[in-house]
Amino acid sequence: MPEQKLTGAQIIIKALKDQGVDTIFGYPGGAVLPIYDALFQQNDLRHILVRHEQAAVHAAEGYARSTGKVGCVLVTSGPGATNAVTGLLDALCDSIPLVCLSGQVPTHLIGNDAFQEADTTGITRPCTKHNYLVKDVNNLARTMHEAFYVARSGRPGPVLIDVPKDVQFADGVYVPPGEVKHKTYRPQVKPEIARVEEAIELIANAKRPIFYTGGGVINAGPMAAKLLTQFVKTTGFPITSTLMGLGAFPASDAQWLGMLGMHGTYEANLAMYNCDVMINIGARFDDRVTGKLSEFAPGSKKIHVDIDPSSINKNVAVDIPIVGDCGAVLEAMLTMWKARQKRADQAALKEWWGQIDGWRARKCLNYNRTEAVIKPQYALERLRDALRGKDHYITTEVGQHQMWAAQFLPFDQPNRWLTSGGLGTMGYGLPAAIGAQIAHPDAIVVDVSGEASFLMNMQEIGTAVQYRAPVKVFILNNQYMGMVRQWQELLHGSRFSQSYSEALPDFVKLAEAWGCVGLRATTVAEVDEVIEKMLAVTDRPCIVDIAVDPKENCFPMIPGGKAHNEILLGPDDSPSDATPEDGMVLV
Amino acid sequence: MDDSKIEKHTIAVLVDNEPGVLARVIGLFSGRGYNIESLTVAEVNNADHLSRITLVTSGTRMIIEQIKAQLSRLVPVHRVHDLTDEGPSVERELALVKVAGTGEKRIEALRLADIYKATVLDATLTSFVFELTGTTEQVDDFVGLMAQLGLVEASRTGVVAMSKGASGF
Numbered sequence: 001m002p003e004q005k006l007t008g009a010q011i012i013i014k015a016l017k018d019q020g021v022d023t024i025f026g027y028p029g030g031a032v033l034p035i036y037d038a039l040f041q042q043n044d045l046r047h048i049l050v051r052h053e054q055a056a057v058h059a060a061e062g063y064a065r066s067t068g069k070v071g072c073v074l075v076t077s078g079p080g081a082t083n084a085v086t087g088l089l090d091a092l093c094d095s096i097p098l099v100c101l102s103g104q105v106p107t108h109l110i111g112n113d114a115f116q117e118a119d120t121t122g123i124t125r126p127c128t129k130h131n132y133l134v135k136d137v138n139n140l141a142r143t144m145h146e147a148f149y150v151a152r153s154g155r156p157g158p159v160l161i162d163v164p165k166d167v168q169f170a171d172g173v174y175v176p177p178g179e180v181k182h183k184t185y186r187p188q189v190k191p192e193i194a195r196v197e198e199a200i201e202l203i204a205n206a207k208r209p210i211f212y213t214g215g216g217v218i219n220a221g222p223m224a225a226k227l228l229t230q231f232v233k234t235t236g237f238p239i240t241s242t243l244m245g246l247g248a249f250p251a252s253d254a255q256w257l258g259m260l261g262m263h264g265t266y267e268a269n270l271a272m273y274n275c276d277v278m279i280n281i282g283a284r285f286d287d288r289v290t291g292k293l294s295e296f297a298p299g300s301k302k303i304h305v306d307i308d309p310s311s312i313n314k315n316v317a318v319d320i321p322i323v324g325d326c327g328a329v330l331e332a333m334l335t336m337w338k339a340r341q342k343r344a345d346q347a348a349l350k351e352w353w354g355q356i357d358g359w360r361a362r363k364c365l366n367y368n369r370t371e372a373v374i375k376p377q378y379a380l381e382r383l384r385d386a387l388r389g390k391d392h393y394i395t396t397e398v399g400q401h402q403m404w405a406a407q408f409l410p411f412d413q414p415n416r417w418l419t420s421g422g423l424g425t426m427g428y429g430l431p432a433a434i435g436a437q438i439a440h441p442d443a444i445v446v447d448v449s450g451e452a453s454f455l456m457n458m459q460e461i462g463t464a465v466q467y468r469a470p471v472k473v474f475i476l477n478n479q480y481m482g483m484v485r486q487w488q489e490l491l492h493g494s495r496f497s498q499s500y501s502e503a504l505p506d507f508v509k510l511a512e513a514w515g516c517v518g519l520r521a522t523t524v525a526e527v528d529e530v531i532e533k534m535l536a537v538t539d540r541p542c543i544v545d546i547a548v549d550p551k552e553n554c555f556p557m558i559p560g561g562k563a564h565n566e567i568l569l570g571p572d573d574s575p576s577d578a579t580p581e582d583g584m585v586l587v
Numbered sequence: 588m589d590d591s592k593i594e595k596h597t598i599a600v601l602v603d604n605e606p607g608v609l610a611r612v613i614g615l616f617s618g619r620g621y622n623i624e625s626l627t628v629a630e631v632n633n634a635d636h637l638s639r640i641t642l643v644t645s646g647t648r649m650i651i652e653q654i655k656a657q658l659s660r661l662v663p664v665h666r667v668h669d670l671t672d673e674g675p676s677v678e679r680e681l682a683l684v685k686v687a688g689t690g691e692k693r694i695e696a697l698r699l700a701d702i703y704k705a706t707v708l709d710a711t712l713t714s715f716v717f718e719l720t721g722t723t724e725q726v727d728d729f730v731g732l733m734a735q736l737g738l739v740e741a742s743r744t745g746v747v748a749m750s751k752g753a754s755g756f
Contacts, residue, residue, distance in 0.1 A: 121607060126618050130662040133606065150662055184603065185662045310656035313649060 008137045008168040009034035012101065015144035017044055018177050021072050023063060023438055024048070025056040029076025030116060031103025034168035048438060048467060051459040053080050055431035057087020057158075058457070061096045062435025065418045066393055068221055070151050071435070073100040078116030081162075082123065086425060088158045089127040093422025094244060095219055097156035099147050100128075106166035107135050120162045129157030135164065137172030145177040154187025155308040156219055187307060191324035196332045199279075199303045199320050200342060203333075206277035207348035208355075209237045212260065212289075215244030215421070216282020216306060216326045218414045224327030225249070225414040228281065231334050235344050238356055240268035242283045244421040247411035257356070258365075261289040262558050263403040266364035266567060269556070271356055272297050273564035280304045282326040285315040286422070287586070295563035305329045364556045364569055365407055371524050376401065376476045376548040379527055380408040383446070383474060386531045392444040393418065393436045397429040397453030400482035400554045405448040427456030430473060434460060437469040444472070444535065451477040451545075452501050461514050464541040472534050473543045475507060478550040486553045491584060507545035516541040560586030595624070595645045596671040597678060597748045598655065601756060603663040604630045604638040611661050612640060621654055622646060625680075625723075625745030637665065639756075641747045668756060670748050678748040682726045687714040688737030696736045703729045714739070 006014065012035055016024065025048045028036045039047050050056040053075045060071030071091075075084050081102040091098045105114040121133045130150050132143050140163070147159040203209065211232055217224050225248040232239050232255055239249050240260040249256060258265035260272055272278070278300045283289065285304075290296040293315065302318040304311075305326055312321040322329055336342075367377045387409075394409055395418040396402040402419055411417045418436060420428035433447040454475055464471050484499040511518025517537045521530040527546065534542050557568045561584070602608050609628055616623050624643040631639040644654060651669070658667045670676040684705070686696045689712075700707065700717050703725065709716040719729055723746060730741050750756075 122610070125607065125611060126614055131607075154660075184665050308660065310653065310660050312656070314653055314656075317649070 004174060005171045006174050007034065007038070008140050008163065008170050008172060009038040011137070011140045011172060011174050012144065012163070012168070013038045013042060013045060014174055015141050015177070016072065019070070019145065019148045021070070022046060024072040024074050025050055025059045025063070025435065026074030027053050027056055027076065027080060029080050029103065031077035031105060031165050032074060032080075032101075032168070034165065035074060035101070035103070035163075047074070048434075049463065050431065051462050052457065053083035054087050054427070055434075055457050055460045055463070057084050057091065057098065057100065058425070058428050058431035059435035059438070059460075059463075060098050060100075061087065061091050061094075061428075062395060062418050062432030063439045064096050064098060064435075065432070066415050066436040067439045068415060070097045070099055070148055073098060075100065075102050076116065077103045077105055077120065078118045080116075081118055081120040085124060085127055086423075088124055088160065090420055090423040090425045090428060091158040092127055092129060094420065095156050095215060096158065097151040098158035099151050100158060100160045102160060102162050103168070104133070104162045104164040107164045108166070110164065120160070124160050127158075128160045131160040131162065133162045134167055137167050137170040140167065140172060141175045145175075146182065148177070149182060150185055153185070155216075188309075188323050189307070189325040189328050191305075191322045191329045191332055193332065195320060195322045196329065196336060199322060200333060200336050200340065202277055202301055202303060202320060203235065203279060203337075204342040204344065206237075207345060208275045208352045209235070209277040209279065209344070209349075210271050210275040211237055211239035211279045211281065212241070212272065212283055213239065213245045213248055213281045214242040214283025217245055217248040220282065220326035222414055224325075224330060227327060227330035227334055231330055231337070234334070234337065236349055237279075237344065238271055238353070240264065240272065242286065242289055242421070243406055243419060245283060246406060246417045247414045250412040251410035252412055259406050261286075262291070263407065263554055263556060265407070266362050266556055266569060267356055267359040269558065269564040269567050270359045274355070275300045278302045280318070281330065282306060284311045287315070290315060291558045292561055292563045295565075297564075362569065367552070373549045374521065374524055374527060374546060376404050376478065376546075376552055377408055378524065379474075379476060379521075379546045379548060380404055380448070382527050382531055383448075384409050386528075386535060387444065387446070390444055390535075391440075391442070392416070392446065393433075393440060394446055394448060395419065395429040395433040395436060396448045397450055397456075398424045398426045399450050399453060399484075400478070400486060400552075401448055401450045401453075401476040403483075403554045404476070409448075426453040429453065430457050430460045430471070431463075433471040433473075434464050434467075434469050437464070437471050438467065441469075446472040446474050449473050449475045450482060451475050451479065451504055451507075452481045458510075461511075461516065461541055461543070465514050465516055468539060469541065470538050471541050472537070473541065474534070475543065475545050476548045477504075477507070477545050478548050478552065479504065480550055483554070489553065490557075490559070507543050511541070511543035514541070516543065518543050518545070520545040520547070522547045560584065592647065593645055594648060594651060594671070595643065596651050596669055597641065597643050597676065597746060598658070599668045599670055599748060599756065600640040600642070600658055601665040602638050602640060602661075603665070604636040605663055608638070608663045609640070611663070612642075612658065615657055615661070616644075619653075619657065621650065627745045627747055641745070643746050666756065668750070670750055673750060675751040676748050677751060678722060678746050679720055680723050680726050680744055680746050682719045682730065682741055682743045683708065684717045684719060684730060684733055684741045685714060685739040686717065686733050686737045687739050689713055692736045696733060699729070699732050699736075705729065
């Protein structure tokens with residue numbers, strides 16, 4: 001068969017199809033016109049036109065996180081690429097697999113300060129797992145396939161390919177995606193068995209054990225979540241998880257302690273502080289989780305399972321590091337645990353659960369239930385009850401509402417909870433919800449939002465309307481950048497500098513202007529009715545404005561620089577004497 | 588793990604010789620706040636387009652381990668070797684040193700160059716350019732002495748290093 005010559009643009013489309021891509025999120029521009037022309041002349045690949053490139057990346061993240069596939073993005077040169085930067089870094093921080101294609105000025109103009117030129121590979125180098133500038137059309141197909149391999153292997157992440165316009169026009173040879181044997185990048189998936197043995201011995205002899213799991217379990221796929229659940233059930237140990245790990249273990253299970261960390265539950269944080277054996281699976285000892293490092297689980301032996309060797313001993317020195325895929329490690333642990341007929345120390349475990357139940361009895365998520373004003377927690381409880389038993393996905397923006405959603409919405413399955421954890425990107429939730437809705441057209445997708453975060457990417461309602469993506473934007477409107485306001489109240493003498501949401505639009509009218517449904521609840525009695533109406537809308541987006549208590553703060557809270565046992569449970573706990581100066585500088 | 592002691596390590600990194608790879612390595616050091624005391628890079632395998640980077644860095648044991656882990660996870664990096672940890676190694680630096688002067692100082696400079704086994708690459712009636720190869724300490728000493736004898740400028744390669752014995756990288 002003679003070598004088939006294709007244009008660079010055709011090679012890109014063919015490589016995407018051969019990689020199993022069915023949807024790409026993007027925005028056209030001068031430097032990607034050949035690719036858009038090739039897109040126009042085919043029907044297998046669906047293009048979702050966003051309203052801003054940042055949203056294209058977040059939508060691809062939502063698509064990737066909710067399906068386990070690699071998300072795809074297409075943007076033009078210059079501003080197209082720079083607008084995508086926030087999304088790329090967001091995906092890097094949360095280990096979301098993406099391939100982002102960016103147009104570039106033609107090769108002979110690179111470096112000439114041409115129109116819409118940016119040093120895209122230079123700008124995105126620290127914001128991606130890897131990036132490429134393809135200057136020869138005959139390297140394009142291989143680079144595309146390699147990019148997908150790098151994006152999804154090991155610790156997943158975003159990969160960018162910058163393609164000059166002349167390369168898109170040039171004729172070149174297409175190569176199909178063969179078996180990838182990358183010359184340098186071969187992450188370790190299978191664990192060292194000797195380390196697993198050590199871990200099993202430590203786990204079997206634990207008196208006060210705890211599982212602390214993270215996004216690595218979600219990234220390892222649904223099977224890893226099943227294995228985790230099995231292992232946790234077999235041992236009978238308590239389990240907590242990071243924000244990114246929610247859903248890997250069912251929240252409805254009695255062994256679930258809730259999320260840990262800065263706004264985690266009292267029982268999860270106290271169990272972490274007092275444990276003697278910590279089994280970290282796919283979490284990275286983030287500063288939101290550890291609090292004061294010198295007092296982090298001070299009396300514990302630590303096992304750390306992570307696919308990224310650079311995560312190990314980065315923040316916290318551990319006793320048994322295990323490099324490998326969470327699924328592979330859990331499988332090895334479970335097999336060995338059964339083969340050696342290990343059993344946890346039942347007497348010690350009973351005593352440990354007794355202690356934990358004591359902490360649970362504090363009911364740390366209690367709030368002041370009142371008929372006078374809608375508490376944000378109440379609105380989320382009603383949303384939770386309305387969604388029970390329905391196929392649904394939740395995305396969030398960033399701030400108080402995000403933490404309340406993590407505390408009050410239960411996740412029993414992985415890939416159902418999409419939130420910006422590492423980077424904390426306001427404006428993530430709406431485009432991510434669109435991405436998830438495109439991937440799961442029949443599911444209910446709710447973006448739990450705040451009024452300030454919504455304003456950051458609200459233009460994407462246009463995208464949702466265009467593709468009839470019936471996303472629900474559930475705005476907990478407290479008229480403040482709530483988390484900023486909370487920190488100002490607790491740590492900066494209630495000087496609410498620039499945190500008031502002035503000049504808000506009428507969200508109901510805004511929805512109507514786009515031809516979607518707008519709803520509002522201002523009294524407790526209206527909440528259920530509004531949620532019911534919201535869930536009944538299935539052919540267009542719905543924006544719900546819930547007027548919540550503007551003064552409510554998110555508790556529990558571990559102030560910056562404090563240890564897990566110094567957790568504040570509510571407004572009556574005094575934080576002023578609790579926050580040391582070196583803690584104030586922490587964000 | 589003693590986490591307060593600052594250690595100095597020489598690390599050899601084998602990378603694909605492709606655009607941006609040096610920027611990746613340097614960006615990693617600046618972005619994460621690590622030290623670079625010296626860094627040298629050149630292609631060592633023309634057929635496979637491989638370059639060898641030798642870098643000298645310092646930090647606590649935890650930071651040194653982080654540096655190696657972070658370098659290893661860069662996609663174009665083939666291998667990372669900590670020559671300081673992995674047994675005896677030899678290290679050398681090359682320096683070009685320009686000294687200007689006349690009379691007794693000029694004669695003394697030439698005499699010291701002879702003692703340090705530096706060679707003269709360029710000579711005029713009022714100046715020399717010496718080439719010196721040695722350890723960092725030897726180069727420091729020589730440059731220090733020349734400072735008193737009319738040092739004009741010094742240019743140094745930074746350290747290149749290799750493990751002792753038969754086994755290779």
